Amino acid sequence: MPNAAVLFGLPLTTAGPYIYNITINGLEIASKTDLFSLTFQDNGDDEPGRFTARLWDSTGTFAVPEGGVVRVYEVAANEQVWLGYLTRRWYDRGAIGRWINLEAISASALLDEILVPFEVRPVESDQARALYLWGKYARPPLNPDPVFVTQTNAALAADTLADMTLRSALAQTLGLAGSTTRMGIDALGRLHWFAGTETNNAPFNVNVANPPGGGNIAPNDVSVDRDGMIKNRAYIHGANALGSGWEQDDASVNQYGPRETYLDAPSSDTALKRRSIAVLYFGRVAQPRTRGTFSTKSPNDGWRSGQNVVITDAANDLSAQSFRIARVTTTFYRGDGKKRYGIEFGGVRARSSDTVTAVYGSPTDSVPVAGGSIAGAIGGPDLSGISVSDALGVQRVLLGQIGTLPDNPDYGLKVLSIDGVTVVIDGSSNMFKIQATGTQTRAFPAGAGSSTTFTTINGTGGSPFQFVAITGTDDSSTANTRAIGLAQAVSNAGVVQFEAIGTNSISGGDNRIGLTAHSASVSPGTTAMQRWYLLKEAGI
Amino acid sequence: MTPGMLLAYTAAGDVVATLDQLVQYDDDGTPLGLVDFASHEAAGGDHTEIWRVSQDHDGVDEGTVKGSKVWPEWLGASAHDFRVELEGPPGAKRIGALVHKASGHRRERVDVEAAIAARRAVTPEGAPVDLRDIVGGPQRPIRIDQEGRTAPPTPPGQAHRRLPLVGRGA
Numbered sequence: 108m109p110n111a112a113v114l115f116g117l118p119l120t121t122a123g124p125y126i127y128n129i130t131i132n133g134l135e136i137a138s139k140t141d142l143f144s145l146t147f148q149d150n151g152d153d154e155p156g157r158f159t160a161r162l163w164d165s166t167g168t169f170a171v172p173e174g175g176v177v178r179v180y181e182v183a184a185n186e187q188v189w190l191g192y193l194t195r196r197w198y199d200r201g202a203i204g205r206w207i208n209l210e211a212i213s214a215s216a217l218l219d220e221i222l223v224p225f226e227v228r229p230v231e232s233d234q235a236r237a238l239y240l241w242g243k244y245a246r247p248p249l250n251p252d253p254v255f256v257t258q259t260n261a262a263l264a265a266d267t268l269a270d271m272t273l274r275s276a277l278a279q280t281l282g283l284a285g286s287t288t289r290m291g292i293d294a295l296g297r298l299h300w301f302a303g304t305e306t307n308n309a310p311f312n313v314n315v316a317n318p319p320g321g322g323n324i325a326p327n328d329v330s331v332d333r334d335g336m337i338k339n340r341a342y343i344h345g346a347n348a349l350g351s352g353w354e355q356d357d358a359s360v361n362q363y364g365p366r367e368t369y370l371d372a373p374s375s376d377t378a379l380k381r382r383s384i385a386v387l388y389f390g391r392v393a394q395p396r397t398r399g400t401f402s403t404k405s406p407n408d409g410w411r412s413g414q415n416v417v418i419t420d421a422a423n424d425l426s427a428q429s430f431r432i433a434r435v436t437t438t439f440y441r442g443d444g445k446k447r448y449g450i451e452f453g454g455v456r457a458r459s460s461d462t463v464t465a466v467y468g469s470p471t472d473s474v475p476v477a478g479g480s481i482a483g484a485i486g487g488p489d490l491s492g493i494s495v496s497d498a499l500g501v502q503r504v505l506l507g508q509i510g511t512l513p514d515n516p517d518y519g520l521k522v523l524s525i526d527g528v529t530v531v532i533d534g535s536s537n538m539f540k541i542q543a544t545g546t547q548t549r550a551f552p553a554g555a556g557s558s559t560t561f562t563t564i565n566g567t568g569g570s571p572f573q574f575v576a577i578t579g580t581d582d583s584s585t586a587n588t589r590a591i592g593l594a595q596a597v598s599n600a601g602v603v604q605f606e607a608i609g610t611n612s613i614s615g616g617d618n619r620i621g622l623t624a625h626s627a628s629v630s631p632g633t634t635a636m637q638r639w640y641l642l643k644e645a646g647i
Numbered sequence: 648m649t650p651g652m653l654l655a656y657t658a659a660g661d662v663v664a665t666l667d668q669l670v671q672y673d674d675d676g677t678p679l680g681l682v683d684f685a686s687h688e689a690a691g692g693d694h695t696e697i698w699r700v701s702q703d704h705d706g707v708d709e710g711t712v713k714g715s716k717v718w719p720e721w722l723g724a725s726a727h728d729f730r731v732e733l734e735g736p737p738g739a740k741r742i743g744a745l746v747h748k749a750s751g752h753r754r755e756r757v758d759v760e761a762a763i764a765a766r767r768a769v770t771p772e773g774a775p776v777d778l779r780d781i782v783g784g785p786q787r788p789i790r791i792d793q794e795g796r797t798a799p800p801t802p803p804g805q806a807h808r809r810l811p812l813v814g815r816g817a
Contacts, residue, residue, distance in 0.1 A: 540678065544786065545653075545666040546724045549702070556705045562655070562664045563699040566671075638724060643672070 126444035128180040129160070131193065132172050139163050141206075142439045147179055147189040148213070149435040151291055151412030153274070155216035156434065158191055158209070165204040171196050176248045177211040184409070188437075190214045190248055190296050214248045215292035218274035221246065226268040226276070233284035234258035236266075237277060237300050244273045250296035259302040260284040266379055282383035286390065291413060299413070309416035309432060310409035313401060316419065324407050331399035331423040331453075339393040340367045343385055345375030347502045348509075348521070349494045352378075354385035359393035377496070398433070398453035399423070405445040410435045416452055492518070542567065542643040547622040550634045551605055557625040564641060567618040596631065603627050607635035649763065649782050650683045651717040652726070654742065655700035658713045660730035661748070664700045667721060668785035681785065684717045688741070716742045719759050720781075723788030728795060729754070747795025754795065 125137045129145075139162040148156035158177055162169065171193065179189035191213040199206040221244050228236055238253050245251060263283050268276045277298075281288050291299045299305065311324045319325050339359035345351040350372070355365070370388060375381045399418075403410070414432045418425045430452035438447050492507015505521040509531060520532045542564075549560040595606040610621040624635035655664040669682040682697065694715040702709045716731065726745070734743030734756075745754040762781045770776045783789035790798035 540670065541668070541786070542672070543666065543669040545664060546727060547664045548727045549663070552704065558704045559702060560663050561699075561701045561703075562666070563701070564666075564669065565695070565697055565699070634727075636724060636727060643670075 126182055128178070128182065130178045130180075131175040133176075136162055139169070142442060142444070144208075146436060146438050149188060149294060149410075149412040149437070150213055150215065151431065151433050153215075154434075156189065156191065156213035156412075158189060158211035158213070160209050161199075162207040162209065163204060164207050167200075167203070167205050169207065171207060171209065177209075178248075186294075188294050188411070190294055191216070192248065213292075214296040217246070217249055218277070218292070219272050221273040223268050223271055223273055223276040225270070228263075228266050228268065230262055230265050232258045233260040233263045233280060233288065234300065236263055236280050237290070237298065240268075240273065240276050240280070241298050244276075245298070248296050249292070249298075252295070252297045254297070255293070255305075256298055256300040257302070259288045259300070264379060266383075267377070269374075271374065278387055279380070279383045282387040282390075283379075286386070293413065294411070304415055304429075304431065305413065307411075307414050309414040311403075311407055312417045312419070314419040316421065324403055326401040326403050329399060329401045329418070329420045329423060331397060331420070331425065334396040334398070337363050337366045337393060337395065338368045339363065339389060340365045341370050341385060341388060342367070343375055343381045344369065344371050345381055346373055347376050348505055349378050349496070349502045350375035350381050352381060354382065354389075356386075356389040356393035359389065376502070378494075396454055397430075398451065399430070400449065400451050402447065402449050404440065404447040407448075408446065410437075410448045410450055416450075418452070540643045541640050543641040544639065545620075546636065546638045547620070548634050548636045549607075549622050549624040551624040551630040551632070552626045553630045555626055555628050557623050559621050559623040561614070561619050561621045562639070563614050563617050563619040565617055567641065594635075605631050607637065609637045609639065611639075649685060649719045649778065650681060651685045651719045651782075652721050652785075653684050653694065653698065653715055654718050654726055654731060655698075655712050655715045656731045660713075660732065660746075662726045662729055662731065663702070663712055665722075665724075665726050666698055667723070667788075669697065685719065688717045716740070718742050718745065719756065719763070720754070721783035721785060721788040722791055723783075725788065725791035725795075728791070745795070750794035752795040 125135075127137055127145075128135060129137045129140055141161050141163065144159065144161040146160070147158040150156035158179070162171075173193070175193045177189070177191050177193060178187055180186070181188045191211045193209060193211045195208075195210040197208050199208065223240065223244060226240070228239070231239075234256055235258075237256055241249075241253070241256070242251060260283070263280065266279070266283060268279060271279070277290055281290055281300075285302070287302045289299075289301055289303075293299055311322055313326065313329065314323050315325050315327070315329055317323050317325060337359065340353065340355040342353050343351055359366075370384065372381070372384050375384055410432065412432050412435050415429050416432055417427055417429050419427050432450055432452050433454050434449075434451040436449035436451075438449075439445065440447050492505055492509070494502050494506070495504040496502045501523070503523050507518055509519045509521045522530045545562060547560045547562060549558050552558050593606065593608050596604045598604055605624070605626045608621075608623045608625065610623065612619050612621065618641060620639045620641070622635055622637050622639075652668075653666040654662050655666075656662050666684075669684075671679045671682050673679055684697065687697065688694070698715070699711060700715065701711045714733075716733070718726070718731075722729075722745075728749065729745035729747055731742045732744045732746055732753075733740040735741050741756070743756050746752070747754075759782065763776075763778060766778060766781060767776050779787070780789075792798040
């Protein structure tokens with residue numbers, strides 16, 4: 108049976124204020140909490156922080172609310188330092204009473220649990236879009252306070268957000284805003300949206316060469332890791348042609364050479380989404396990542412994630428280099444509330460890169476029109492093409508570069524019908540144009556014989572035009588005559604009784620279409636008829 | 648006036664050939680546009696500058712057919728069900744009516760021109776005049792019934808209209 112003194116130290120068991128207030132759904136549990144079991148991570152990156160603790164329930168009746176909101180409040184700093192909600196609990200029973208083990212996750216995890224079903228946003232500032240999303244979808248314990256949401260881009264491109272989490276929607280918006288835009292969730296559940304770095308210095312600098320003091324600490328466990336796995340060019344495999352294509356981070360390619368990869372992005376169905384996915388990806392992997400850890404303890408207090416710490420450590424090639432603190436793990440080593448801090452700095456977090464036009468060219472901007480959209484622009488910087496999508500975002504027409512380099516460099520026109528059939532007019536295959544069309548009739552002769560109607564089209568030249576089907580061959584006695592159609596009536600004995608023959612020949616330097624009605628013995632008493640097309644072969 | 652289609656006819660007036668459209672190209676094959684048959688005819692142009700229609704029998708040339716004139720409607724192959732009736736003074740004749748060979752129904756040019764004029768009158772100034780339901784178009788002829796009359800549009804609910812279409816559900 109543990110002694111109460113090992114729980115939260117003397118100050119918490121007296122009438123004085125607690126060192127920390129720990130509440131679940133507003134119910135104070137500090138007096139029940141084993142101080143040395145208490146750990147919480149204050150996270151400044153995309154990975155939600157964790158909270159663990161165990162409570163002594165002396166009667167075995169203490170009810171822990173499922174999913175209850177957990178708040179940790181540091182009295183001395185007059186500051187809430189952790190916010191989240193319960194995810195697990197289990198019990199260790201004693202002879203009397205029981206330990207209640209708790210695990211909680213920070214409030215930012217809700218960003219992965221809230222779905223943005225469908226939003227069409229106009230051109231607006233990133234601040235307006237972020238606050239729109241935050242105001243509509245963020246729910247407690249996330250905090251609607253907009254004070255830390257600043258404008259970093261006055262005119263964000265119009266965008267459609269569909270079937271994604273709130274984190275993805277915010278990240279996509281961040282990707283459109285620019286490479287210096289950052290976001291984060293603080294310990295009060297508030298959204299931070301800013302450019303570059305927030306003014307938020309750490310309480311101490313780290314310089315292992317200097318003695319501690321004077322605003323400096325010298326931890327002996329500074330560890331730095333440099334991750335040089337770089338990717339700076341990616342093929343985005345989207346839902347359609349417009350949402351697919353090559354993108355690259357120009358600066359990284361220039362510095363390190365192309366490091367290519369492949370991204371499967373089924374949600375990418377527009378050039379805008381393709382671009383957003385690419386810049387967010389490159390923002391994380393197009394440059395080497397430096398991350399590290401150190402630890403310290405009270406009285407060097409006041410560490411929070413999101414602070415900027417300046418580190419000098421010759422052994423790790425760091426000279427007054429500033430890093431953003433990504434995570435602070437707080438534990439306790441004395442019953443009076445003295446703390447130990449595990450501090451992680453650097454690494455990567457949601458951000459964009461300066462990705463420019465796709466490697467092999469792709470349309471960029473998207474302008475909603477009448478339920479559908481047109482992407483690309485004639486004469487724009489992106490010369491690969493223009494696409495037209497329907498109201499559901501399905502690309503129906505692509506005019507321009509219809510293939511993907513290096514295998515298919517063709518420009519052309521691609522049309523997708525409602526039933527999924529794709530018609531392609533490319534720049535390599537020839538096609539036919541209908542230069543002229545008409546009809547002919549000719550009555551079958553009364554007796555055995557042949558009668559013909561000829562139509563000669565002036566100005567069509569001295570060589571036969573092309574036909575979709577040519578069923579005959581040249582006849583030396585009637586040069587350039589080709590049968591283009593044949594209809595026969597044949598008896599059961601296999602004897603031709605009458606037939607209609609369509610021909611094309613040259614007469615006087617022009618194409619001459621003929622329809623011959625031939626009666627083998629007697630007339631059927633009908634009239635032969637045909638529609639003809641003069642087809643002009645032309646490359647597109 | 649519409650560009651119309653060309654009808655070639657025998658001495659008896661039977662239509663034996665049509666020319667629905669003709670595209671004019673420049674020397675390098677760039678299409679310039681559809682030839683306006685009606686304007687050519689109105690300007691006194693000779694149709695042999697456009698086409699020639701002749702016949703033979705058992706290899707014996709029977710010469711060119713009687714004549715060729717413009718008709719303001721596109722009738723497609725249905726034009727062969729008619730014979731032409733000319734009107735106007737010598738040297739300026741035109742097709743005044745098409746007479747259906749089976750039923751005797753007459754398609755009068757004045758009726759077609761009146762319908763075109765009425766449509767023009769109700770079309771706002773500067774707006775394109777939509778005549779497709781009146782005269783059809785190249786490769787888009789108007790529908791003609793078995794008596795030579797303009798067939799009404801296919802009413803909704805006909806059997807083939809109720810058949811399911813690929814990609815659009817039942």
